[in-house]
Amino acid sequence: MTESPTEVDAALETVVTELGGERREGQHAMANAVSAAITGDSHVIVQAGTGTGKSLGYLVPAALHAVTENKAVIVATATLALQKQLVDRDLPRMAQALSPSLPRPVTFAVLKGRNNYICLQKLHGAIPEDESDALFTTQKSALAEQVIAVREWAEQSPTGDRDDYPDDIDPRVWRSLSVGRRECVGESRCSFGEECFTVKRRLEAQEADIVITNHAMLAIDALEGIPVLPEHSAVIIDEGHELVDRATAAVTSELNVPMIERALSRGRKHIDSRTYEMLQQAGEDFDDCLRLAAEPLAGPTQLKPVGSDVTLALTVIRDACHQAITEINADKESKDPESLAAKQHARGAIEEVHDTAGALLAGDDFDVIWLDPGEGRSPSLKLAPLSVAGLLREALFAKSPVVMTSATLTVGGGFDSLVASLGLSDEQVTTMDVGSPFDHAKQGILSVAKDLPAPGREGVAMEALDELAELNEAAGGRTLALFSSWR
Ligand code: SF4
Structure with a gap:
């Protein structure tokens, strides 16, 4: 059954009345446009000014569609604040208000990247610490104290979610207790696979009608082709004005000396000493080149062309990493979970350096490569596509209906610039501005x-x-x- 606009109006009315709110025409116009897009396999961009109630303007039609069609809808936000608002306030209240009129309750889940959750294998010491990480676990320092505090919290936490920790966490502390995609051994080979926080969140997301995630996860799923989101029938992007920047950041590659040192530190026990020395030497050469090039720079600067010394260092780094990965893969003897985890940890760090060096070497006229002098930190070489417009069109908009919304999407009173930045033409997307119920000049x-x-x-x-x-x-x-x- 496909919901009609009147069903959307009625459902929105029910929810808003239940929450003690009043009818807002812009919210109804938005909800009907969102419904038309996600049921009609088209795209819509809605600028909804302050006070429209835009989250319910898309959540209500998304919920009706998901429940009646049994197809999940992804909602991506740019900020944690909005994510929290949706999950802690809007979704539970909407689900409760809609419950009597739906055949079953609306379900929802939050999904973040793996490195947002505690890795239980690391927490329980099954993966050896990096040498650099071990330093602050043995020192009587603020960092060491924070490691202890975060560990204590993680032992009790039902979610293992970094955002649930009541304080800021130093990135080095968090890195010592979490893993990225490349470092995880995979749930089937992990001693903690069944309790793994990431795995649990993924399973919840697979069952949910509405999955709340962030722009970065959406970009990784769509642009990098890594399936991190559950199957879905539509995508809603709130805070849409941030999408292009967040997507560009998600596909930006970065290489610096600390990454190479981490790869060396983790790989030391798993690779041949000659390979280790080759990568170490290449890392030192790379360091010299970057520091020399960064000296006169006041800030991030495009390298056009990339110097031959940098190219040579990158080539040796890539080849040494390739050799190291071959050696790690050739080791078939380590079969116990701890050894497998340590190997994966090493392979993940080395693969990251290998792939980034390869991407930097393969950069062409459609990419930009720049040197970030680092301001007190190690300089970094970075690469990003000149534009993500084509990627967004092919990998996101061509796959499912997309709704994009924000309070500020127009430039110079029109949507042209936004539509072009998404790789779309005017015919491929409906645009609308539902205004704001407030008369700011009179009311404020x-x-x-x-x-x-x-x-x-x-x-x-x-x-x-x-x-x-x-x-x-x-x-x-x-x-x-x-x-x-x-x-
Ligand atoms: S499955 Fe991966 S993330 Fe989960 S506990 Fe194991 S190694 Fe850590």
């Missing part, structure tokens, strides 16, 4: 507090908070204070 007062001190490292100045309190009092409450950072 814009206050520009010019005399306040600029925000600094210490956070918001007391003067700013005093000003905010005064404004709040003057408005009799009814104030939303929006910050770009909560610190």
Whole structure:
């Protein structure tokens, strides 16, 4: 059964009434357009201004479609804040409100990349630490203390999700307790496969009607062809203004000396000493080339062409890594889970260096290669496609109906620039601006507090908070204070 626009209107009305809200025409227009796109196998871009209630504007038609057709819908956001809002607030309330009118309850799940979850094999020490990682686990330092705190939390956590940890986590600490796609041995060969947090989240996502994920996961699934998302019938992209940047970041390759050192450290026990020395020497040569080239640079700079010394170092790195991978694969004796995990850990790090060096060597006129001097860190060589438009068209829009939305999508009053950046023509996508229910000029007062001190490292100045309190009092409450950072 395919839901008609009136069903969408009725369902939206039910949910909004249940939540104590009032009818907003823009929200209904959006919900019907979203429904038409996902049931009619087409694409729609909706600019929905503040106050439209755009999340329900797409969640309600997505839920109706998913439940009646038994086909999952992916919802991708750019920020964790929106992801949390959808999962903690909008979805549970919508599911409850729709429950009496649907043949079964709407289900939903969150899916993030593997490295967002604790790896139980690492947590239980089944994978040896890198030498560099081991340093801070043995030192009496803030990092060592954080490792202990995160480990204690992980032992109790039902999710193992980094975002559920109540504090910031140093990336080095998190890296010592998580794995990337390449380093995971795979659930069937892992001693903790059945309890693995990532595996559990994936299974939940496979059963869910609505799967909440982020732009990066969507880009990896679509653009890199790595199937990380469950089968789905439609994709909804909220905070769509971020998609092109996030997709570009997801397909950007990066190579630096710490990556080579990590590969060496993990590979040491598994590869021949001559191969080890060849990669070590190539890494040192690469380091010299990058540091020399980075010296005069004030910031990231395109290398056109890439110098012959860099090309030579990359070639040796790629070939040494290839040899190392061959040697690791040739070892058929290690069969116990710990040895397999250690081998996979080494192979993953070496493969990453190998593939990135190969991609940098294969870069052509459709790619851009640049040197990031690193500002106090190691310089990095990076590669990205000049444009992801073609990739998005072929790998995302050609596969399933796509709904893109945000409060700000138009440039100069039109959608042309966005549509072109997605690799689409006007005929391939419907665009609409449902406006905002607020008359900002009449309903709001814009206050520009010019005399306040600029925000600094210490956070918001007391003067700013005093000003905010005064404004709040003057408005009799009814104030939303929006910050770009909560610190
Ligand atoms: S399956 Fe992979 S991610 Fe999960 S515990 Fe095992 S090694 Fe870690």
